[in-house]
Amino acid sequence: MTSVTLRPGGPLLSGAVYGCLLNVQEELDRLGDAINQAPYHGAPSGPVLYVKTANTQIAAGQPVPIPSDVEQVRVGAALGVVIKDTLTRAGVEQARSAIAGYTLVNDVTVPHDSLFRQPLKQKCRDGFCPIGPGLVDAADLPDPATLTVRAFVNGECRHQWCLDQLVRPVATLLADISDFTSLYPGDLIIVGVSPDAPLAGAGDTVAVEIDGLGRLENRLVSEGEDAR
Amino acid sequence: MKRARIAFEGRVQQAWEDNGRVRLSDGRRLEETEVVWLPPVMPGTILALGLNYADHAAEIASQAPEEPMVFLKGANTLVGHRAFTPRPDDATNMHYECELAIVIGKLARNVARADAYDYIAGYTVANDYAVRNYLEGIYRPNFRIKSRDNCTPIGPWLVDAADIADPMNLRLTTRVNGEITQEGSTREMIFDVPFLIEYFSAFMTLQPGDLILTGTPKGTVNVMPGDEVITEIEGLGALHNTIISRKP
Numbered sequence: 001m002t003s004v005t006l007r008p009g010g011p012l013l014s015g016a017v018y019g020c021l022l023n024v025q026e027e028l029d030r031l032g033d034a035i036n037q038a039p040y041h042g043a044p045s046g047p048v049l050y051v052k053t054a055n056t057q058i059a060a061g062q063p064v065p066i067p068s069d070v071e072q073v074r075v076g077a078a079l080g081v082v083i084k085d086t087l088t089r090a091g092v093e094q095a096r097s098a099i100a101g102y103t104l105v106n107d108v109t110v111p112h113d114s115l116f117r118q119p120l121k122q123k124c125r126d127g128f129c130p131i132g133p134g135l136v137d138a139a140d141l142p143d144p145a146t147l148t149v150r151a152f153v154n155g156e157c158r159h160q161w162c163l164d165q166l167v168r169p170v171a172t173l174l175a176d177i178s179d180f181t182s183l184y185p186g187d188l189i190i191v192g193v194s195p196d197a198p199l200a201g202a203g204d205t206v207a208v209e210i211d212g213l214g215r216l217e218n219r220l221v222s223e224g225e226d227a228r
Numbered sequence: 229m230k231r232a233r234i235a236f237e238g239r240v241q242q243a244w245e246d247n248g249r250v251r252l253s254d255g256r257r258l259e260e261t262e263v264v265w266l267p268p269v270m271p272g273t274i275l276a277l278g279l280n281y282a283d284h285a286a287e288i289a290s291q292a293p294e295e296p297m298v299f300l301k302g303a304n305t306l307v308g309h310r311a312f313t314p315r316p317d318d319a320t321n322m323h324y325e326c327e328l329a330i331v332i333g334k335l336a337r338n339v340a341r342a343d344a345y346d347y348i349a350g351y352t353v354a355n356d357y358a359v360r361n362y363l364e365g366i367y368r369p370n371f372r373i374k375s376r377d378n379c380t381p382i383g384p385w386l387v388d389a390a391d392i393a394d395p396m397n398l399r400l401t402t403r404v405n406g407e408i409t410q411e412g413s414t415r416e417m418i419f420d421v422p423f424l425i426e427y428f429s430a431f432m433t434l435q436p437g438d439l440i441l442t443g444t445p446k447g448t449v450n451v452m453p454g455d456e457v458i459t460e461i462e463g464l465g466a467l468h469n470t471i472i473s474r475k476p
Contacts, residue, residue, distance in 0.1 A: 010348035016302050021367060047254070049371040051300040054272035055433040088377065118299045118367045120275075125433050126337075180372045183306045 003134035004213070008057035010084060011026075013133055015184035016182050017052040019078075019107055019123070020173060021115065025165045025193035030195050031115075039116045047168065047177050050118060052107065052190070056129035064108055064127045066202040067221035073220070076107030076193040077199050077208040079144060079163060081170055082135055083187045087178040095174035098183070099138040102206045104216035105190050106130040111199070129216045130208075131188065141212055144191075145168050148203035151198050152207035154219075158198035166192050198212055229387035230465070233265040233308070245385055245465075261384070265308035268352055268386040271332050271439040275428060276327075276356060278369065280418050280443025282301040287446045288360075296419045296427055299367075300376040301441075307468055308309070309384035313357055314377070314474035315453055321360040322451060322471075325444035325461035327396065328414050329354040331386060332423060338435040344425035348389045353467040354441045355459040356451045358448075377457040381459075381469040383437075392463055396420050399462040400445060404455055412445025414461075 006013055020043065022028055026037070035043050060066070066073065084100035095135060108128040112119055141147070150160040170191055174183060182191070200206050201221055207217040230245035236252065243250045249257040278297040279285040307313065309435065315322050333349030362373040395414060402410035402472070414420075419427065424440055443473045451457055453473040460466040 018302070035366075039368075042365070042366050044366050044370065045362075046364050046371075046372050049375070050367060051273075051301075051302065054435060054438075055434065070345075115366050116368060117297065120298055120300070121431050126433050138316070177371075180376050181302055182377050192353075225455065 001030070002137040002140055006132045006135050007059055008131055009054065012186065013098055013131065013183050013188060014090065015188070016191070017057060017131070017188045018049045019052060019190040020192055021048040021050060023047065023173060024161070024194050025167055027195050028167065029138045033152070042174050043165060049177065049181065050123060052129040052207040053124045053128050056124055058127045058218070060130060060133035061106055061218065062127065062130065063219050063221045064130065067125055067223045068120045070110050070161060071185050072111065072166045072199040072201045074109045074111055075153060075206045076109050076158070076197045077149045078105045078107050078190045078193050079147065079149060079210060080105040080131060081189045081191060081222060082176065082187050083183045083189070086184050087174060088182040090175050090178045092112050092175045095178065096171040097221050099170070100172070102144065102213055103132060103136045104210060106188050106208050106218065108151055110122045128182050130216055132216055134193070136213055143209045143225065147210050147212070150209040152209065153198055153204050159194065159196050161194045161196070163191070229388045229391065231268065232383065232385050233266040233268055235266060238440055242368045245379060265310050265384055267306040267308050268384070269437050269439065271303065271437050272435050273438045274303070275439065275443040276301055276374070276420065277424070277443035281416050281445040282418060283414060283416065283446035284444055284448065287448065292418055293339060296424065299369055301380060302340065305375045305380040307378045307381050309381070311378065312470050312472045313379055313381060315451070315471050316359060319359045319361060323358060323360060323448035323450055324402055324451060325357065325358065326340040326357050326410055326461070327441045327444050328332060328353045328400070328402045328461055329382060330424070330440040330442065332434045332436055332438040333389070334377060334436055335380070336429040338431040339425050339428045340455045341422040344422035345389065346423055346459070349436065350386045350389045351392055351464055352382055352386050353459055353461045353464050355457065355469055356441050356444065357468055381467055383467055384465050387450060389442045398464070401460045402447065403458045404449070409449050410445065411468070412449030416445060417442060419468050429437070442452050
């Protein structure tokens with residue numbers, strides 16, 4: 001395994017961090033026919049992205065501040081894909097060869113039901129996107145669909161899911177995104193988050209694991225107590 | 229002072245406005261058509277407001293929001309002055325949106341309205357194109373409608389905040405092939421600039437260079453390949469853009 005340490009905003013991770021909604025089959029199953037009702041009016045025709053803004057991105061081991069208006073957050077254990085070559089309206093094979101490597105992401109999210117508007121207050125709080133600890137070379141993980149993602153709260157595995165549950169497998173997802181939004185070297189794509197992501201609150205230690213990618217562990221602290 | 233980022237003689241460089249011309253750091257003055265214009269800032273985060281003018285909210289058949297309607301965009305969508313924006317072949321309604329863009333000047337967290345202007349580096353013009361018939365109901369408006377490649381022209385200049393006495397009283401004008409199609413004033417915003425700085429900084433840290441696109445007034449009309457669209461804001465400049473067809 002070839003792995004180098006990742007630092008948000010550093011040379012390997014200099015671009016955007018995008019997440020993808022509705023890319024885990026269980027998300028669609030839960031919604032059921034609601035996706036055809038108001039206000040959604042039908043399944044989206046392409047990948048639905050959200051942004052984990054620069055203020056959210058922190059490294060492994062850094063504390064996640066939990067704001068005073070937030071009781072609990074979801075531990076959004078996920079696979080992160082880092083891009084090394086620009087993708088614009090790319091095919092699946094081109095997308096696959098543009099992957100620099102993989103890392104772990106915790107897409108920390110305030111629980112919310114409505115998917116109608118973009119969830120800034122739920123997903124873009126300071127420190128809500130731990131990333132790391134390292135970037136594992138794409139050549140070392142030829143088939144990410146075989147991997148299992150595990151979410152831990154205080155050392156206990158609370159949820160796990162397999163990446164064969166992705167609606168769009170990794171390379172297909174990148175290719176489909178690049179139909180309307182180019183991906184650039186240093187961008188990171190969170191390929192999907194399970195709707196069963198466990199809850200945690202200030203005082204808890206949370207972690208994400210995928211075999212071969214190590215462990216991404218962070219402590220949740222009340223905002224103001226994190227001594228940033 | 230008005231600053232630009234341009235490409236000229238094989239490198240990216242800073243330039244300044246000088247009596248209608250573009251002045252380089254070595255003092256040479258060029259016509260604006262002699263340089264390649266780049267987005268005047270390279271933002272980390274691009275926040276954008278929907279429905280922030282009551283007349284535009286009514287125009288697209290929505291109620292005016294009680295809380296800012298916010299969406300995010302990626303850097304892929306930015307292009308500079310005099311650039312080209314592709315119109316997808318299956319678009320039935322692609323329209324421009326002339327918007328005042330705020331550029332953040334320093335780290336901003338929990339900023340009170342009264343102090344908001346201290347956190348602004350300057351202003352520029354943004355044209356926040358939308359392919360209206362791509363609008364869907366999940367994370368609306370999603371990236372497919374609002375963060376398309378090359379669909380947010382921005383510039384020409386980053387204008388110092390100190391040069392704009394009252395950003396809440398600027399005339400916005402859009403011309404398509406020379407004809408005025410959109411007119412408004414920033415004083416008609418529902419959520420004004422100081423409110424927005426307070427609102428965002430209450431839940432996220434804004435960083436230097438971050439952009440806030442503040443929404444557009446009434447008068448958004450469909451544009452077609454070949455159309456020249458000029459979005460202009462009083463005191464900030466006129467941002468030129470040309471629509472091209474998206475190749476298959």
